[in-house]
Amino acid sequence: MIRKNETSRIGRFFNVWGSAVAVASATRTGYQPAASDLRALGIDPVQFNAIHRN
Known part of the structure; x- marks a missing residue:
């Protein structure tokens, strides 16, 4: 039996x-x-937005 x-x-x-x-x-x-997905992974959404992707 699996515990809670x-x-x-x-x-x-x-x-x-x-x-x-x-x-x-x-x-x-x-x-x-x-x-919400970024926060679940421990990533700050504001800092993620600052990354420049090409």
């Missing part, structure tokens, strides 16, 4: 994984990633 603590860890893992995929996809296609 293990279930929440698995849920957090998938939330972070989903944010990583969303940010990678947005940056690859030239779009601005959602601020």
Whole structure:
């Protein structure tokens, strides 16, 4: 049986994984990633916007 603590860890893992995929996809296609996804990864959205991508 899976304990509640293990279930929440698995849920957090998938939330972070989903944010990583969303940010990678947005940056690859030239779009601005959602601020909530950046924050989930520990990235400051303001500093991310300051990066000049070509």
